[in-house]
Structures are given as structure tokens and as C-alpha cells.
Amino acid sequence: MNIEASKIYGELTDEQSFRLLVTSVSDYAIYMLNPAGFINSWNTGAQRFNGYVASEIIGQHFSVFYTEEDRASGKPARALNTAATEGKFEDEGWRVRKDGTRFWASVVVDPIRTANGRLIGFAKITRDISERKAAEDALRESEDRFRLLVQGVTDYAIFMISPTGEITNWNSGAERIKGYSHEEVVGTHFSRFYTEGDRARNMPAQTLAIAAKEGRFEQEGWRVRKDGTLFWAHVVVDAIYDDAGKHVGFAKVTRDITERKQAAEALERANAALFQSQKMEALGKLTGGVAHDFNNLLQVIGGNLQLLAQDVAGMVKPERRVRNALAGVARGAKLAAQLLAFGRRQPLEPKVVNLGHFLRGLDDMLRRALGDGIEIETVVSGDLWNTLVDPFQVEHAILNLAINARDAMDGRGHLTIETGNASLDDAYVARNPEASVGQFVMIAVTDTGSGIPADVLTHVLEPFFTTKAEGQGTGLGLSMVYGFVRQSGGHLQIYSEVGHGTTVRLYLPRVMQEEDLVGEMHSGPITGGTETVLVAEDDEEVRKTVIELLLDLGYRVLKAKDATAALAIIESGAPIDLLFTDVVMPGPLRSPDLARKARERLPHLAVLFTSGYTENAVVHAGRLDDGVELLSKPYTREALARKIRHVLRNRQQRAMSHKVLFADVPSSRVAAPDLDAPRVLLVEDDELIRAGTAEMLRNFGLDITEAATGAMALRMLQQQAVDILLVDVGLPDTSGIELSVEACRNYPRLRVIIASGHDVALNAEQRIALPNVAILRKPYDLEDLRRMLGIRS
Structure with missing residues (x-):
């Protein structure tokens, strides 16, 4: 305060000084009201806030500053009444300026009384706090939006925990993911979400300690829901501090990424399967090429040895040496065949087979091959489906698996061979990408041997990989089985546990056709020719x-x-x-x-x-x-x-x-069918041969019925009477010999003529079953047929 001001204030009375002070204040509206609420003083601050000069407002009721809503609710009168009865009224609310605009005001009303306590009016102090309110509103709105945001998130569990780990709030995502409601979980320790193993390792406490020390903790791991189920979680824990830097707790965000983990694992399995498939394919091409060149070498060696065998006939030592060399060629040929089988390059001759019937026929062979120390149990499910496979290759595969099992059991143990129907679904295929969805016939070969370690199991299907001692195995047995199964449209799975044995399962595709009857072919003497x-x-x-x-x-x-x-x-x-x-x-x-x-x-x-x-x-x-x-x-x-x-x-x-078909035969030479002539069923899959032979037979006036397969022939035999069955040996679905045996079993008086380009020899059992059989060698002509049928010229 300068000297001149000091002089002026020094000349004023206390009342004048106070009045001057109040009038000069511009940040507050300070004015007096009479007991009825009418304004009787006005300061600079009131004029600035409300817009009225003193001459405009003094004498008016202070309710003019209130909104219509507040006046309608009687708020001005309540303010004065509260101040008079309670000694003070304090409020925040909207007030109205002279120009009609509103501002947010902080209001204090104090009663003014005389020395003897008589109310003579009110002192009213008003401050414009619109900016503060706007800031508070903005903050509140931001907090509300954040609260809504957090509560609205359902894919993440977002919640706060105290410095000691108690849960202090809970969002809807946490409820959805973990299964607990807000009431159930707030106030409890967050360690309840960890597995027993993680709690035993003190992982919850370590999590908070790391977050507090480093400011953040991030991890993936198993967490537990309310119902006890596990899910794979991605967890982030951040330390929270107040404005003063005091640690007040942690923010924890958890996301259920089980599906992502499963997808990643599925992709990893698929990539591993693709790599394995590509590796097997590359090995298959390599082994196939090697087998081709190897077989050419064997052909040269074997062919010359067979020619040499004729030159040294009767010479004991040279004959023995040639036989030994030919045995080596045979072993080499077997090795090449296994390579081709692994590479899925062998030419298969599949037939419709019921593996239950097939297995029963292998029992004696397996017992001889495995020895007395192996107890063999065969389990065949009822109503077993049929499958389309090469019978020779199935036999070879089962024998390979059985020998591997015998070696794993050191010659003593229990071997179980089981067959059954199996349906592979999408879930199985997801775990085993090489498999395909569908119905299969399953063969399982189980031993009680030493089992296969996990690191070895991934290699056992590769060619030349073996765990046996040197010289005790080629490493081609399992790879051959794998290649055969894959080439047949199937799937192979190995289950093994060290010390508890191994199970190899082969899944071969189901077919709906009836089982083929596989006949036994015999060869006669070797003949050459002049062609x-x-x-x-x-x-x-x-x-x-x-x-x-x-x-x-x-x-x-x-x-x-x-x-x-x-x-x-x-x-x-x-x-x-x-x-x-x-x-x-x-x-x-x-x-x-x-x-x-x-x-x-x-x-x-x-x-x-x-x-x-x-x-x-x-x-x-x-x-x-x-x-x-x-x-x-x-x-x-x-x-x-x-x-x-x-x-x-x-x-x-x-x-x-x-x-015969295209000869210009005069119609007079073709005899009309004789009603009393024998009825012939001709079974031949080659269309041209069947048509030509039928034409020859019609020249004799015979009643001819034609069939291209064994199944078709059996149906025709059921539908009409037949006297003579003329059948080719090699049919697409069965052997002509077995078809004849089946036909004669049902029709004992049937005459049978078997035609073949091979030399055919029937065994004793077949000759008994076919008492009226004759063999017709291809090529045959009209006279050969006439003689075979007993027709006079």
C-alpha cells in the first residue's frame, strides 16, 4: 500500500473501510438482502457476475438470479429459511445473468442479526465456478466413459487388486471368462484363479513382486474358472501409483486365448505333418528311383544266373553256388519291393476282403513264424466291414508287425491282433492330419514289449531306421507297412509307452461290395513258343x-x-x-x-x-x-x-x-436256338472275347447268357436254370475256379468249363468240388468249343 492510499484509509472509519473493501472485490458477488430477500447493496463482483449495475438491481428480490425451475420449486425461500434457522445456507447450482445466460455458482448465505439476536437481513456471497464445474464434469464424464468402457469389455477380464492381492473391482469380461459374479469375488485374493501347482510354486506372490519392482508383469499360462475348468490365459499386471507416488495396487488384464493356443498347436501339428509328409514323399521318390535301378541290376544278375543254371546242370558245386547266388537275388528283390512299398510305388492288386476271415487263415503261419514263446490272441469284432486291399500285402504287413513285436518282447510275451470297425471324425483328423474322415476297418497289433521312446517314435516309419542291433534288421518293415497302408487310402497310427508295449493300428477304407473269393492258382510245366x-x-x-x-x-x-x-x-x-x-x-x-x-x-x-x-x-x-x-x-x-x-x-x-464277330457268316449257317439244347452261362470280363465266344456258341444253336463278373454270374444262376458254366479264370472280382466251386455247391449237376491262357491245375479239394469240370486252353476256336461241349459237327 503506498503512502497516499495509507493516508486515505487512515482518514476512513472502520465501517467506511469495510464498505470500500466489499465494494472493490470483483471475484465474488457480495451483497445484502433484507429479511424478505430484497437486495439492498451491490458490489463490483456482483455486477461482473450477474450483469446488473446497482441502480438496476437494488430493491429487487434476489430470486431473480434463480432459474425458473428453482423458483418454481421454492428454492430461494428455502435458502433464506435454512440460513435463518441453521445459521448458514451453502449450495452450488445454476444461476441466471441479466442477459439470460447461466453460470454455475457457489453460494453462501449467512443471517445478519443485531446484538440482541434480531434478524435484520442476510449476507450473500456468490462465486462463478463454471470453469471448475466444467473441468469436474469433464473428469466425471471421462471417468464414466472409462467405467462404461471397462464394464462393457467382455473379451478381457479387467479388475483392480490391492497391494496385497485382494480384488477391489470386477468387470463383465472377468465375470464371463472366470465365471464369478462381482459379489462373489470382490474382497477375495486373486490367487484363487491359479492352478494348485502354480500356487504351490508361489506364482501369485511372484507376479505381484515383479509388477511392483518392474512396473509390469506379463505371462501366458493355465488359469482356473469357477467351475474348475482350465483355460489358457494371457495376463498383464501393471503397478498403480497415486499422484503422490504412493503404490495403491495393481491393474490386472486377463484374456482367454485358449482358441488361439489350440489354433497355434493345430498349425504346428499341421506344419509338422506337412514336413513329415514332404519328407516321406521325398524319401519315397528317392527309394522308388533306387528300386528301379536296383531291380534292373537284379534282372541282369538273376537272368544270367538262370541261364548259367542250365549250363551247369548236374554239376554239384556250381549248381549250389548258382542257387546261393539266386537266393541273394531273391533277397535283393524283396528289399526293392519293400522300398517300392514305402514309396507307395508298388502295383497293388486289391480285392474286397473281410479281414476277420483273412486273419483266421493266418493263425498257423504266425505261430510258426513267431515261435512257442509268443502267446497269440486274435480278436475279431462281429459284423466286420469289408475293405479293398491287396491280400498279399496285408499278409506281409501283419507278418512284419508281428515279427517286430516278437523282437520287442525278446521272443516271449503276449501278442494281440484285433480287428474292428472304426469311424474317424473331424476331431480325430484335426489331431492326425494324415488321416481322413470316414469309415474304416481297423487292424491293431499290440505287444507287451519294451515300448518305444518318444524321440524314437517320430523316426520309426522312415526307411532303414531301426533300433535293432546291426545285422538284425533292415529298418524297412514298418516303412513298408506305412507305404502300403497309405497307398491303399488308409492311415497308420502308433501308440507306445516305454515299459508297457506298443500298439500299431492300421485303418483301411471300408467298401460296400461283397467279399471276393480268392482262388488258388497252380502252374503247369514251363513252355516257350515260336512267336x-x-x-x-x-x-x-x-x-x-x-x-x-x-x-x-x-x-x-x-x-x-x-x-x-x-x-x-x-x-x-x-x-x-x-x-x-x-x-x-x-x-x-x-x-x-x-x-x-x-x-x-x-x-x-x-x-x-x-x-x-x-x-x-x-x-x-x-x-x-x-x-x-x-x-x-x-x-x-x-x-x-x-x-x-x-x-x-x-x-x-x-x-x-x-x-468270328466280323466274319461274313451266311445266315443259314447260324442255327436257331434249340429249345432242348443245353443252356450256357458264359462268364468273361474281356468284352471282345466274350462277344466272340458267344457268337461261336450261338452257331451251335445254344441258349447263351453272358456275365462279366463273378457276382453277376451268381445272380444269374439264381434267376434261371443253367446246364453249362463256361468261365474264364481271371475275373475282376473273383477267381473263376472259386466261382465254379460256389456254383457247383448250389447246383451239383452243373457242367463246368474253365478257360484260361495260363496252365491251370486244380488241387484235390477243388476236383472233388468240381466233378464235371474241363479245362479249355486259350486260344480256342469253333472246333475246340464243339469238342468241349460234345456237339457233333
């Missing part, structure tokens, strides 16, 4: 060997180093009866295309393929293509001789049938 054979083979040593074998069998031989050269020989017009060609040869022309072009030029040409590895050229979906004849390398002289005679006889029969 001309064109050999197409790119491997020079193999070509030389097979040519010498064919020449030794009496055939005339032409040779070509590839398919293009072979086609040139065919187009030259040289007489050729049989094309004997390797499936896999270099050059622009593939062997199947060579065969097609050759038959276009020579319709009656017989074709026989050979290969150690077919590369799917004549094998698709694991089966030989229809009409394809294949001789797998390495083959013996005997196998070559029999296969060539079979193919040539079928070719000659086709040619004869074609000649």
Missing part, C-alpha cells in the same frame, strides 16, 4: 539278358533301345506277336503311348509291360490300369515264360473272337 517278341528296353545289360532268356525259350526276338525305335520297327511292317516293353524309358515317347500306337497299327498285338518302378505310368490310385499286363522286375525265367504264354493266349483268343 516274335519285340523287346523295348533302354538298359543294355537288361536287354541282352532278356533277349537271351527269350531265345532260350524258343521265341524269335526283335530289339529296340527305346519307345521311338520300337515304334519304327512296328511301322516297318515286321511281323510281331508281342511287345515286351519297359515302362520307364528315356525319350519323347512314353511306353503307354507306344503300346497305344502299336495297337492302332497291329490291333491283335499282345502287350506286356515290365518295370522295377512304374512311376504311375500304368498304375493309378494304387491299382494296375484296366487291361494292363505287368511283369515286375526282377523276374525269373519261369515267371517270364508263364506270363508271356498267358498274354499271347489271351491275344490269340481276342483275335479269334474278332474274326
Whole structure:
């Protein structure tokens, strides 16, 4: 305060000084009301807040500053009454300026009394706190929005916990994820959400300690819901401090990521399965290629040894050495076959099989192979479905598994072979990506052996992997089984526990067809011929060997180093009866295309393929293509001789049938059906041979019914009377011999004629079942049929 001001204030009375002070205050409206509420003083602050000058407002009732709503509710009168009775009235609320705008005011009303206590009016102090209210409202709105946000989140559990771990609030996401309501959980310790193992390891306390020390804790792990179920959680815990820096608790955010974890695990399994599949595919291609070259080498060695065997006939030592060498070739051929099986490159000849019937037939063989120390139990489920598999390969697979089991049990233990029906669903396939959804026939081979460690289990299907001592196993047994099952459209699963044995389950696809009847074929003496054979083979040593074998069998031989050269020989017009060609040869022309072009030029040409590895050229979906004849390398002289005679006889029969069908036969020579003539059921799957033979039989005036399969023939036998069954040995769904046995069982007086390009020998049991049987060798002509049927010319 300066000197002049001091002089002025010094000259004023106390009352004048106080009045001057009140009038000068601009941040507060300070004015007096009479007992009835009328304004009788006015200061600068009141004028600034309310907009009225003193001359405009003094004498008016103070309710003019209230909103219409407050005046209607009697709030001004209540304010004065409260101040008079309680000594003070304090309030915050909206007030109205002269221009009609509103402001948020803090109001204090004090009663003014005389010395003897008489009320003479009121002192009213008002402050404009609109800015503070706006800030508070904004803060409150922000807090409300945050509260709504937190409560509205359902995918995250968001809650606060005290410094000692007690839960202080709870959102709807926490309730949804963990299962507890707000009332159930607030005030309890957050460790209730941890597993017993985590609590035993003091993990909840460690979580808070790390969060308090480092400001944050983050982890994934199992958490427990109210109902006791587990879920995989992503957890973040943040330490919370107040404005003064005091630690007041923790904010905890938990998310249920079980589905994400399952998806990640499924992806990991799928990637592992893809890697395994790619590895197996690469190994399969490698082993298939190796097998092809290996079989060519074996063919050269084996073919020359068989030729040498004839040269040393009667010489004891050389004969023994040749036999030993041929045994080595046979072992090599078996090894190559296992490689092809693993690589899913072997040509399968599947049939509809009931594995229950099949297993019973293996019992004696298994007991001989495994020895007396192994107790074998076979369990066959009732109503077992049929499956489409190569019976020889199933037998080989079961034998391999049984021998592996015997070795795991050191020759003493219990082996269980079980069959049953199985339906694999989406859940199983999700866990086992190599499998497919559907119905399967399951074979389980279980031993009581030592079991397989987990780190070894991932490798047991790989070729040449073995846990046996050196020299005691090739490591191809399980890989062969795996390849066969996969090629058959199935799935293999291994379960093992160290010290408790191993179970290998094979799942083979179910088929709805009836079981095939597999007949026993016998071969007669080996014969050669004088026909001309064109050999197409790119491997020079193999070509030389097979040519010498064919020449030794009496055939005339032409040779070509590839398919293009072979086609040139065919187009030259040289007489050729049989094309004997390797499936896999270099050059622009593939062997199947060579065969097609050759038959276009020579319709009656017989074709026989050979290969150690077919590369799917004549094998698709694991089966030989229809009409394809294949001789797998390495083959013996005997196998070559029999296969060539079979193919040539079928070719000659086709040619004869074609000649009959397209001959210009005068109608007078075709006899009308004789009502008293024998009724013949002709069963032949080759359409041209069937049509030609039927035409020959009609020339005799016979009543002919035709069937292409064994199943069709059995239905026809049930529907009509038949006197003679003329049946080919090789039918697509059964053996002609077994079909004949089945037919004669139901119709004992039936005459049977079995036709075949093979040499056929019936065993004693079949001869008893077929008392009226005759063998008709292909190729046959009209006179052969007449003689077989006993018809006079």
C-alpha cells in the first residue's frame, strides 16, 4: 500500500473501510438482502457476475438470479429459511445473468442479526465456478466413459487388486471368462484363479513382486474358472501409483486365448505333418528311383544266373553256388519291393476282403513264424466291414508287425491282433492330419514289449531306421507297412509307452461290395513258343539278358533301345506277336503311348509291360490300369515264360473272337436256338472275347447268357436254370475256379468249363468240388468249343 492510499484509509472509519473493501472485490458477488430477500447493496463482483449495475438491481428480490425451475420449486425461500434457522445456507447450482445466460455458482448465505439476536437481513456471497464445474464434469464424464468402457469389455477380464492381492473391482469380461459374479469375488485374493501347482510354486506372490519392482508383469499360462475348468490365459499386471507416488495396487488384464493356443498347436501339428509328409514323399521318390535301378541290376544278375543254371546242370558245386547266388537275388528283390512299398510305388492288386476271415487263415503261419514263446490272441469284432486291399500285402504287413513285436518282447510275451470297425471324425483328423474322415476297418497289433521312446517314435516309419542291433534288421518293415497302408487310402497310427508295449493300428477304407473269393492258382510245366517278341528296353545289360532268356525259350526276338525305335520297327511292317516293353524309358515317347500306337497299327498285338518302378505310368490310385499286363522286375525265367504264354493266349483268343464277330457268316449257317439244347452261362470280363465266344456258341444253336463278373454270374444262376458254366479264370472280382466251386455247391449237376491262357491245375479239394469240370486252353476256336461241349459237327 503506498503512502497516499495509507493516508486515505487512515482518514476512513472502520465501517467506511469495510464498505470500500466489499465494494472493490470483483471475484465474488457480495451483497445484502433484507429479511424478505430484497437486495439492498451491490458490489463490483456482483455486477461482473450477474450483469446488473446497482441502480438496476437494488430493491429487487434476489430470486431473480434463480432459474425458473428453482423458483418454481421454492428454492430461494428455502435458502433464506435454512440460513435463518441453521445459521448458514451453502449450495452450488445454476444461476441466471441479466442477459439470460447461466453460470454455475457457489453460494453462501449467512443471517445478519443485531446484538440482541434480531434478524435484520442476510449476507450473500456468490462465486462463478463454471470453469471448475466444467473441468469436474469433464473428469466425471471421462471417468464414466472409462467405467462404461471397462464394464462393457467382455473379451478381457479387467479388475483392480490391492497391494496385497485382494480384488477391489470386477468387470463383465472377468465375470464371463472366470465365471464369478462381482459379489462373489470382490474382497477375495486373486490367487484363487491359479492352478494348485502354480500356487504351490508361489506364482501369485511372484507376479505381484515383479509388477511392483518392474512396473509390469506379463505371462501366458493355465488359469482356473469357477467351475474348475482350465483355460489358457494371457495376463498383464501393471503397478498403480497415486499422484503422490504412493503404490495403491495393481491393474490386472486377463484374456482367454485358449482358441488361439489350440489354433497355434493345430498349425504346428499341421506344419509338422506337412514336413513329415514332404519328407516321406521325398524319401519315397528317392527309394522308388533306387528300386528301379536296383531291380534292373537284379534282372541282369538273376537272368544270367538262370541261364548259367542250365549250363551247369548236374554239376554239384556250381549248381549250389548258382542257387546261393539266386537266393541273394531273391533277397535283393524283396528289399526293392519293400522300398517300392514305402514309396507307395508298388502295383497293388486289391480285392474286397473281410479281414476277420483273412486273419483266421493266418493263425498257423504266425505261430510258426513267431515261435512257442509268443502267446497269440486274435480278436475279431462281429459284423466286420469289408475293405479293398491287396491280400498279399496285408499278409506281409501283419507278418512284419508281428515279427517286430516278437523282437520287442525278446521272443516271449503276449501278442494281440484285433480287428474292428472304426469311424474317424473331424476331431480325430484335426489331431492326425494324415488321416481322413470316414469309415474304416481297423487292424491293431499290440505287444507287451519294451515300448518305444518318444524321440524314437517320430523316426520309426522312415526307411532303414531301426533300433535293432546291426545285422538284425533292415529298418524297412514298418516303412513298408506305412507305404502300403497309405497307398491303399488308409492311415497308420502308433501308440507306445516305454515299459508297457506298443500298439500299431492300421485303418483301411471300408467298401460296400461283397467279399471276393480268392482262388488258388497252380502252374503247369514251363513252355516257350515260336512267336516274335519285340523287346523295348533302354538298359543294355537288361536287354541282352532278356533277349537271351527269350531265345532260350524258343521265341524269335526283335530289339529296340527305346519307345521311338520300337515304334519304327512296328511301322516297318515286321511281323510281331508281342511287345515286351519297359515302362520307364528315356525319350519323347512314353511306353503307354507306344503300346497305344502299336495297337492302332497291329490291333491283335499282345502287350506286356515290365518295370522295377512304374512311376504311375500304368498304375493309378494304387491299382494296375484296366487291361494292363505287368511283369515286375526282377523276374525269373519261369515267371517270364508263364506270363508271356498267358498274354499271347489271351491275344490269340481276342483275335479269334474278332474274326468270328466280323466274319461274313451266311445266315443259314447260324442255327436257331434249340429249345432242348443245353443252356450256357458264359462268364468273361474281356468284352471282345466274350462277344466272340458267344457268337461261336450261338452257331451251335445254344441258349447263351453272358456275365462279366463273378457276382453277376451268381445272380444269374439264381434267376434261371443253367446246364453249362463256361468261365474264364481271371475275373475282376473273383477267381473263376472259386466261382465254379460256389456254383457247383448250389447246383451239383452243373457242367463246368474253365478257360484260361495260363496252365491251370486244380488241387484235390477243388476236383472233388468240381466233378464235371474241363479245362479249355486259350486260344480256342469253333472246333475246340464243339469238342468241349460234345456237339457233333
